[in-house]
Structure formats: structure tokens, C-alpha cells
Amino acid sequence: MSAQAISAQEIPNDNRLTVSYRLLLGLYTIIPLCLSLQLFDGWFWHGFLQQNLPSSPKQFLLFQVIFGTPHIVASSILLASNTEYLKLYKLKIVLMTAAIIAVFGIGSLFIPYKVLYVTVAAWTVYHVLKQQLGVGRSLYRLPDWAFYLLLWLSVTAGLFVYIGIFLKNSLEPQQVEWIKLIAGSLCGGLVACALLCERYQTSTSGRYFLWANVLLVLSSFYLFVQQYYFFAILVPRLVHxxxxYIFYVVHDYNKHRRQPxxxxxxxxxxxxxxxxxxxxLASFALTFVLQSYGDEAVNALTRYLFDIEINKAVTLGVLGYLALMHYYTEAFTWKQGSPYRRFIGFSR
Structure with missing residues (x-):
């Protein structure tokens, strides 16, 4: 969902569902929950969580089945199962598929791995934070320059946190310290920008959403510095x-409730x-099957047919492609005036 996509829209009161801003704001309670767990772990549990949680939620198969991949699969199902959407966006999908093959397929033969990794990391962080800031944009009603300053400070700080967590084993200690310093400075700039944006706030809900999104970045940075990497990634991942899913379910209920x-x-x-x-249910089930059995099923087939194995054909190839396509299509499928938006309304 793009930052330009989300604006309050009235829909007829005919038993349609609406997206509740209060419910969306409630998701941010994961921030104080994770911060409390980190503090209790230091005070009473002698660092048990820090020592035993993985450095990334991606190391938990269960986490991957619950977070991250399922909403990407759900987005793909929503697009592919509605033929009118698929026909409308067919050309864009074909062109993007060709671009992904060129850059991450052919390009991977001569583009350094870290360059590709940072590119995907930047796109991931941008996608996550643009959605969250975009959802609240109609509430805090910032001028364009203020909104995009807030967005890019958030994205840049988030990117350094992301790199500091996922590339930490390949970084020198001094490089990690530089990353912390840069991310911390950007977080300071983010707070200053948010204080500046306060002057434009005319509603309590707008102010809450503004600071909730700022705290999303600040809490992730703090947990990264404290080396609670699992929580640092969990906070933005769960909220996003x-x-x-709230948008997807509301869309599908409004579209299919009377006639599938x-x-x-x-x-x-x-x-x-x-x-x-x-x-x-469909996205979680498909994610579980692909994550648990996809690679082995492809290898069994390729061994039988060609006597070769393709490493991570599903978990890296198929799901990687769906993730990149998700980042791309969500930027325009939820914009004001898109067919998706016919089935979305908002309530405060």
C-alpha cells in the first residue's frame, strides 16, 4: 500500500466492513510489549531471552509461516484470483517479471551479492514504512515536504538498522559502531521532524498515528543497539x-459477501x-507447504528428470520473486481510484 493510497473514504452503510483506525493503532501495542520484555529480561531473567532468541525471526520456521511470507502470498492470491485485476495490471506484471529476471537472475552473475542484498533491504524497509506512514497520512494531513521528510528519515534509519542486524556477521566492529552512530543520528533527526510536524496536527488520532510510526523506528533502533535482534525485527514486521491482512480481509469481505x-x-x-x-487460511496453508516441502519437492522432480538439484528453488526463487512482485504491485494496486479501493472504507 502506497503513501498516496490511504485517505478516508465513505462507503454506504449496507453492512460493509470498514478499516478501523483504532484497530490499526492498536497493533502498535507490540512496541511497549517488546520493550517491556527486553527490560524484564535484563532486570530479572539475566539475559535469557537475549541469549536464546535467534538473531532474526527468519530463523524460526514457525515465524516465517506466521509473519512475512503469508501476507506476501495473500497479496499474490488476491491479485491472481481476481481476473479483472490480473487483466488490468498484466502488462506491469510482465515487465516487472522481466526486470526481476534481468537484475536478480542474469545480473547476479556479475553484480556483487552485497549490492543486491542492500538493494532488496532498502526496498523492503521502504515498502514496510511507506505503508505504515501512508495509512495514517489522512489523519495527520502533513504537507508533502513534511511527509516525505518524515518518510525518508524513517526509511534511511530503518535501513541502517536492517543492515546492522542482517549483515552483522560480515561487518567489522568499527563498521557496526558507525552504523549505530548513523542510525542514531537519523533517529534524532526523525524526532526533530516529528516535533516540527506537530504544528500541523488538528486531531488526537493524527497525533497518535504520527508518534506511533516514529516509535516504530525508534524502538527498532533501541532494540538493535541492545542486541535484541529478534524483537527489533518483530516490531515492524508484526505491525506491517x-x-x-486487515485491508485484505476487509476488501474480500466487501467484494464477495453477497456473491462470490x-x-x-x-x-x-x-x-x-x-x-x-x-x-x-489459504495464504497460511500455502506458505506452510512451500516453506516446509517446496524445495524438496522441486529437488525430487529435478533429480528424477535431469539428475540435478536446484538449491532453494522455492524458498529463495519462488518466494523471493513473490516478495519483490509484492513490493512493486502494492505501490499502485491500493491507490485512490484503483479497483481495489472500491471495496475499502475507513472509520475512526
């Missing part, structure tokens, strides 16, 4: 993924499966 319009919801109607659980 849960926010996306694609094969997934027609099949669900036959077994009386509630609309609310169809997309989450």
Missing part, C-alpha cells in the same frame, strides 16, 4: 503484516467457510 466472484470464494461457499478466514 497485520495491517496488510472467484473460484476461491465459490469453493469456500460450498463448505460454508466464513469469508473472514478464507484468504488468511
Amino acid at each position: 503484516d497485520a495491517t496488510a 466472484r472467484n473460484f476461491i470464494y465459490r469453493s469456500a461457499a460450498l463448505i460454508h467457510l466464513p469469508i473472514f478466514v478464507v484468504l488468511p
Whole structure:
């Protein structure tokens, strides 16, 4: 979802669902929860969590099945299962697919790994924070220059935190210290920018959303410095993924509640499966299958047919492609005036 996509939109009161700003704001309670766990771990548990949690949530298969990948799969299902959406965006999808193959397929033969990694990291952080800042944009109503200053300070600080966590084993201690210093300075600039943006706030909800998004970055930086890497990634990941699912479920409920319009919801109607659980259930189930059995299934097939194995064909190839495509398509599919937005309304 892009920053330009989210603005309050009235929809008829005919039992349609709306996206509740209060519910979205409630997701940010993960911030004080993780900070409390970090403090209690230092005060009472002698660093047990710090020593035993993985350095990244991605090291937990269960985490990958719950966070990150499922909402990417859900986004792909939503786009691919509605033929009118697929036809409308077909050319963009084809061109982006060609670009991904060129850059990450052919380009990987001569582009250094770290360059590709930082590129994807920057795109990931930008996608996550642009969605969250965009959701609240209609509430804090900032001028364009202030909004984009807030956005880019957040993204740049978040990128340095991301690099500091995921590339820490390949960095020199001095490089890690420089990353902390740069990220900390950017966080200081972010706070100063937020204080400047206060002058434009006319509503309590706008002020809450503004500072919730600032704290999203600040808390991740603090947890990174304290070496609670799991929590540093969990905070933005949970808020982002849960926010996306709220939009997806509201969209699908409003679109399919009266008459199922694609094969997934027609099949669900036959077994009386509630609309609310169809997309989450399908995306979580497909994620589990792909993460747990996808690579081995492809290897079994390629061994049988060609006597070769393809390393991580599904977990890196297929899911990597879906992630990059997700970052790309979400930038325009939720914009004001898109067919997706016909089924989205907001309430405060």
C-alpha cells in the first residue's frame, strides 16, 4: 500500500466492513510489549531471552509461516484470483517479471551479492514504512515536504538498522559502531521532524498515528543497539503484516459477501467457510507447504528428470520473486481510484 493510497473514504452503510483506525493503532501495542520484555529480561531473567532468541525471526520456521511470507502470498492470491485485476495490471506484471529476471537472475552473475542484498533491504524497509506512514497520512494531513521528510528519515534509519542486524556477521566492529552512530543520528533527526510536524496536527488520532510510526523506528533502533535482534525485527514486521491482512480481509469481505466472484470464494461457499478466514487460511496453508516441502519437492522432480538439484528453488526463487512482485504491485494496486479501493472504507 502506497503513501498516496490511504485517505478516508465513505462507503454506504449496507453492512460493509470498514478499516478501523483504532484497530490499526492498536497493533502498535507490540512496541511497549517488546520493550517491556527486553527490560524484564535484563532486570530479572539475566539475559535469557537475549541469549536464546535467534538473531532474526527468519530463523524460526514457525515465524516465517506466521509473519512475512503469508501476507506476501495473500497479496499474490488476491491479485491472481481476481481476473479483472490480473487483466488490468498484466502488462506491469510482465515487465516487472522481466526486470526481476534481468537484475536478480542474469545480473547476479556479475553484480556483487552485497549490492543486491542492500538493494532488496532498502526496498523492503521502504515498502514496510511507506505503508505504515501512508495509512495514517489522512489523519495527520502533513504537507508533502513534511511527509516525505518524515518518510525518508524513517526509511534511511530503518535501513541502517536492517543492515546492522542482517549483515552483522560480515561487518567489522568499527563498521557496526558507525552504523549505530548513523542510525542514531537519523533517529534524532526523525524526532526533530516529528516535533516540527506537530504544528500541523488538528486531531488526537493524527497525533497518535504520527508518534506511533516514529516509535516504530525508534524502538527498532533501541532494540538493535541492545542486541535484541529478534524483537527489533518483530516490531515492524508484526505491525506491517497485520495491517496488510486487515485491508485484505476487509476488501474480500466487501467484494464477495453477497456473491462470490472467484473460484476461491465459490469453493469456500460450498463448505460454508466464513469469508473472514478464507484468504488468511489459504495464504497460511500455502506458505506452510512451500516453506516446509517446496524445495524438496522441486529437488525430487529435478533429480528424477535431469539428475540435478536446484538449491532453494522455492524458498529463495519462488518466494523471493513473490516478495519483490509484492513490493512493486502494492505501490499502485491500493491507490485512490484503483479497483481495489472500491471495496475499502475507513472509520475512526
